[in-house]
Amino acid sequence: xxxxxxxxxxxxxxxxxxxxxxxxxxxxxxxxxxxxxxxxxxxxxxxxxxxxxxxxxxxxxxxxxxxxxxxxxxxxxxxxxxxxxxxxxxxxxxxxxxxxxxxxxxxxxxxxxxxxxxxxxxxxxxxxxxxxxxxxxxxxxxxxxxxxxxxxxxxxxxxxxxxxxxxxxxxxxxxxxxxxxxxxxxxxxxxxxxxxxxxxxxxxxxxxxxxxxxxxxxxxxxxxxxxxxxxxxxxxxxxxxxxxxxxxxxxxxxxxxxxxxxxxxxxxxxxxxxxxxxxxxxxxxxxxxxxxxxxxxxxxxxxxxxxxxxxxxxxxxxxxxxxxxxxxxxxxxxxxxxxxxxxxxxxxxxxxxxxxxxxxxxxxxxxxxxxxxxxxxxxxxxxxxxxxxxxxxxxxxxxxxxxxxxxxxxxxxxxxxxxxxxxxxxxxxxxxxxxxxxxxxxxxxxx
Amino acid sequence: xxxxxxxxxxxxxxxxxxxxxxxxxxxxxxxxxxxxxxxxxxxxxxxxxxxxxxxxxxxxxxxxxxxxxxxxxxxxxxxxxxxxxxxxxxxxxxxxxxxxxxxxxxxxxxxxxxxxxxxxxxxxxxxxxxxxxxxxxxxxxxxxxxxxxxxxxxxxxxxxxxxxxxxxxxxxxxxxxxxxx
Numbered sequence: 001x002x003x004x005x006x007x008x009x010x011x012x013x014x015x016x017x018x019x020x021x022x023x024x025x026x027x028x029x030x031x032x033x034x035x036x037x038x039x040x041x042x043x044x045x046x047x048x049x050x051x052x053x054x055x056x057x058x059x060x061x062x063x064x065x066x067x068x069x070x071x072x073x074x075x076x077x078x079x080x081x082x083x084x085x086x087x088x089x090x091x092x093x094x095x096x097x098x099x100x101x102x103x104x105x106x107x108x109x110x111x112x113x114x115x116x117x118x119x120x121x122x123x124x125x126x127x128x129x130x131x132x133x134x135x136x137x138x139x140x141x142x143x144x145x146x147x148x149x150x151x152x153x154x155x156x157x158x159x160x161x162x163x164x165x166x167x168x169x170x171x172x173x174x175x176x177x178x179x180x181x182x183x184x185x186x187x188x189x190x191x192x193x194x195x196x197x198x199x200x201x202x203x204x205x206x207x208x209x210x211x212x213x214x215x216x217x218x219x220x221x222x223x224x225x226x227x228x229x230x231x232x233x234x235x236x237x238x239x240x241x242x243x244x245x246x247x248x249x250x251x252x253x254x255x256x257x258x259x260x261x262x263x264x265x266x267x268x269x270x271x272x273x274x275x276x277x278x279x280x281x282x283x284x285x286x287x288x289x290x291x292x293x294x295x296x297x298x299x300x301x302x303x304x305x306x307x308x309x310x311x312x313x314x315x316x317x318x319x320x321x322x323x324x325x326x327x328x329x330x331x332x333x334x335x336x337x338x339x340x341x342x343x344x345x346x347x348x349x350x351x352x353x354x355x356x357x358x359x360x361x362x363x364x365x366x367x368x369x370x371x372x373x374x375x376x377x378x379x380x381x382x383x384x385x386x387x388x389x390x391x392x393x394x395x396x397x398x399x400x401x402x403x404x405x406x407x408x409x410x411x412x413x414x415x416x417x418x419x420x421x422x423x424x425x426x427x428x429x430x431x432x433x434x435x436x437x438x439x440x441x442x443x444x445x446x447x
Numbered sequence: 448x449x450x451x452x453x454x455x456x457x458x459x460x461x462x463x464x465x466x467x468x469x470x471x472x473x474x475x476x477x478x479x480x481x482x483x484x485x486x487x488x489x490x491x492x493x494x495x496x497x498x499x500x501x502x503x504x505x506x507x508x509x510x511x512x513x514x515x516x517x518x519x520x521x522x523x524x525x526x527x528x529x530x531x532x533x534x535x536x537x538x539x540x541x542x543x544x545x546x547x548x549x550x551x552x553x554x555x556x557x558x559x560x561x562x563x564x565x566x567x568x569x570x571x572x573x574x575x576x577x578x579x580x581x582x583x584x585x586x587x588x589x590x591x592x593x594x595x596x597x598x599x600x601x602x603x604x605x606x607x608x609x610x611x612x613x614x615x616x617x618x619x620x621x622x623x624x625x626x627x628x
Contacts, residue, residue, distance in 0.1 A: 015534040019506065023535070025545045026601075028590040082535075109536050110603020 005123070006030040006047065010040040010066065011055040011082070016105070020053055023112070037061030037069075044074060045378050048341045051119060056083045056090045064094055071098040073344065078119060145181050146329045146362075149319035155182065158311055163189035168261070168306050170246075171284040173313030176363030179284040180244060182313060187240040192280055195239035198232050203245030207253060212269060215256070221270030233266045236279045246306060247287035247298065254302040261305050281306060316358040316365060323354050326362060330369035331381075342373045344380040348418065355415075356389050383418070407442040410435070419446040453627060455481050455583065456520035459488040460508070460527040460551075467554065467572055468526060474576035475524075475583060478598075478613060479623070486517060491527055502532040505542035505551055512549035522586045523549045524579050530555045540574075540608065543582035545590075550582035561606050574608050581611075584619070587626050592619050 007029050009020045017033040024031045032049065034040040038061055040052065052070060056063035067079050081094040081102040091102040100122075101115050145156070162169055163186045171179040180199055187197045202210055216231030232241060243249075249257070260266050261281065265274035283306045292298035316323070327345055335341055345353070358364050372385045400408070410428065417423040425435040439445070457472045465485075472483040495507040508525065517523045531539050531553040540557065543550030557574040560566050577598065584599050592599035597616035602608045615623060 013534075015506070019533045019535040022544050023533075026585055026591050106532070106535055106537050108603060109539060109601075110607070112535075113601055113603050 004028050004030065005051050005119075006032075006049045007051045007053065008032045008034055008040060008043060008049040009053045010034045010037065010058070010063070011053075012036060012058045013055070016055065016082070027116070037063070037066035040066060041069060044070065044077070045380055048074075048343065048379055049077060050123070052077060052079045054079055054081055056081055056087050056094065064090060064097065067094055067097050067099055078122075080115060080119075145178055145185060146326050147319060147322040148325060149314075149322045151314040151319045152322060155311060155313060159185050160189050162186060162309050162311070164191075165309075166280050167308035168281045168283070170289070170307040170310045171282065171313060172289075172310060173284070173286065174315045174359075174361055175286050176358075176361030177313040177315055178362050179313055180242060182311065183240070183242040183282040183284065186282060187242075187280075190240065190280065192239050196236050197240045197242065198236045199242040199244060200232060201244045202253075203248035207250050210249070211253065211256070215266055216268035218268060218270030225270075228268075231266065231268055233260060233277050233279065234268075234275055236277075238278055240280045240282060243281065243283045245285060246283035247285040247289055247292065251299060254299045258299070258302045258305055283307075316361045320354050323365070324350060326365055327353060327369060330366050331373065334370045334373040338374055340373055340376065341379050342376050342381060346380060346382045348383045349381050349386055352383055352386055352389060406438075407444070410438055410442065411444055414439075414444065414446075453481055453521045453587075454519065455479075455483045456486045456517045456523040457483060457579075458486040458512075458517065458523055458525050460525045461488070461491040461529070463488070463526050463528060463554070466568075467575060470572040471524070471526060471552070471576050471579045474580060474613065478580055478615075479583065479587075481627075484520070486520075486523070489515075489525075491529055497532070500532060502530045502538065503527070503553075505531045505533050505539055505553075508551060509542060509544070509547070509549050512551075513547070521548075522583060524583055524586075525549060525551045526554065526575070526579070527551065528554045540602070540605075541578040541582040543585040545585055546588045547586055550579075550586050552579045552582060556605065557608070559605070561604065570609075573613075574605070577608055577611050577613060580613065584615070584623070587623060589615075589619055589622060589626070592616055594618070 004027070007024050009017050009024075009031070010033075011017050011020075012035055017035070021031050021033055032043060032047070034043055036058060040054070043049070054063040054066055058066075063081055063083075067081070070077050070079055078100045079094075079098070081091055081099045082105055083091045083102060084105050088104075091104075094102060100119065103111060103115065145152075147153075147156075159182065169186065171182055173179050183199070184197060187193060200210075200213065205213065212229075212231070214231045214233050216229050216234055217225050219225060219228045260277065263274070264277055266277045267274045289298050289303055289307070293300045293303050327350070331342055331345075335343065353365070353368075360367075368386065368389060371388065372381050376385050410424075413424045413427050414421075417427065421432055421435055421439075425432045428435060455475050457468055457475070459468055468485050472485050475481055475483040491503070492508050492511045495503045495511065497504055508527075508531075512523060512525055531542060531551060533539055533542060538556060539553070541550065541552040552575055554571065554575055557571050557578070558565065580598055581602075589599050591601045594600060594616040596610065596612040597619055598612060598614060599616075599619050600607075600611060602611055
């Protein structure tokens with residue numbers, strides 16, 4: 001096991017920094033020094049130091065203040081306080097705030113060695129905990145579906161319930177909301193979980209290809225059919241078939257699938273011999289099929305057959321309280337994939353993420369975080385890292401009054417300037433007091 | 448076979464018995480297979496004495512040694528009979544920086560057992576040889592080792608020095624051979 005650590009020594013005395021620096025180098029640790037609390041915080045922004053040795057008495061920001069900031073912003077970072085005999089009370093206070101240990105200067109060589117052994121042991125326990133936690137998360141049923149909003153709680157409670165039956169399920173939700181993940185979770189919870197889960201995007205292929213993929217074909221029935229091939233309806237045998245974008249299939253395909261669902265038999269293209277099939281169907285759509293049935297553009301009998309149970313997956317804009325949780329999840333995911341270390345998002349950046357409506361839903365948020373992690377130069381994502389997220393301008397309605405137009409324009413300028421009144425007033429060419437009055441009149445407040 | 452790629456100097460800082468120096472030099476030759484020579488003595492640097500602590504600052508002595516010429520020796524181990532410290536620690540038995548040119552061994556604290564009794568001379572000499580080899584290991588870029596009986600295991604007290612072996616563990620051995628290649 002790798003016991004090397006990244007250590008930063010924070011002390012205003014050069015001789016202390018130097019002594020500890022050389023001592024840690026003898027263990028092969030990554031060692032950095034900082035002459036003040038401010039410098040330490042700057043360095044922490046760019047590198048995830050695991051362990052800090054902090055002197056209590058420092059000019060500017062003392063060790064206690066630094067410890068408080070570190071424990072707030074980087075709770076996983078361990079802090080050892082080093083102090084002189086006169087400041088034991090401060091050391092006790094530091095322990096209460098969250099310091100891992102403290103050492104009285106000068107200390108015996110084996111005292112430091114003992115502290116490092118304890119930390120190494122603690123680090124091993126934490127790493128084992130994370131490994132087991134990750135392992136447990138992987139085998140839990142709702143892996144990757146993240147959310148704690150009431151809307152998602154409702155979905156989570158439905159999954160185990162519906163998984164136990166064989167009834168067809170229709171998942172309804174906008175693109176990128178995670179319909180396939182929910183389908184996988186239902187499959188994983190069901191008695192069919194040890195059998196195949198096959199997902200087909202009906203909107204991604206022409207009808208003839210989709211028919212061949214689903215039903216299979218005999219040798220020579222069309223050009224290129226050089227050999228017989230079983231369709232997914234047969235291959236899925238006993239498992240779960242997930243048909244995404246079911247609203248895109250033609251009325252003819254709807255009839256063919258309806259027959260399969262009713263008779264539990266499939267006849268491949270070019271064959272006259274039906275084969276018995278057994279699968280659970282989960283469909284998904286981003287369209288309003290109820291409306292399409294009412295308009296006569298989607299078959300009613302097929303709709304009721306695939307829609308025994310409907311689960312609505314809410315769009316991200318309706319569960320914005322889940323955004324911080326999702327961001328944390330994607331940061332972890334892409335830090336592992338890219339080997340970059342980004343574990344923080346500034347408050348302003350998080351506000352920007354929450355303000356945006358995410359028309360592409362969770363998928364769009366995931367892509368945004370991946371892009372930001374790849375391009376980020378520090379361990380903290382800030383507004384500049386997310387500058388590519390531009391809430392689309394709302395088109396002006398033709399029926400907008402002059403008053404509404406004015407309000408809308410002032411709001412747009414304020415939003416673009418992060419609600420900085422001075423800056424916005426300058427652009428609007430009015431003074432700050434006037435802008436404040438207008439904001440009050442139009443009830444414009446920073447969200 | 449003795450390697451000629453690196454030569455080591457052992458320099459007394461102050462009045463150190465010839466036999467103690469010879470034991471250290473012989474152990475370096477035998478254990479690390481490096482050509483070793485005992486050099487003419489130097490005075491203990493007086494400016495390294497800390498009047499508050501009544502000890503000698505090892506870092507200052509090493510800096511002074513590194514500014515001096517010791518012939519063609521690649522690494523030099525200074526041996527003295529003064530109590531050494533580095534600013535964060537109460538004391539050290541020896542000191543060397545990773546990959547540095549000069550290291551130190553102090554006999555001062557090696558001449559007493561943990562219970563306060565005086566050991567015989569051979570025990571003191573063996574302790575001195577262990578500390579010298581350990582510090583030379585750092586000069587040759589070896590790190591502290593987790594193997595409890597390895598020569599490169601960190602020793603905070605005299606009993607740990609006694610527990611330490613005169614040999615490197617398998618991994619440190621390979622690493623040293625690599626460094627000397």
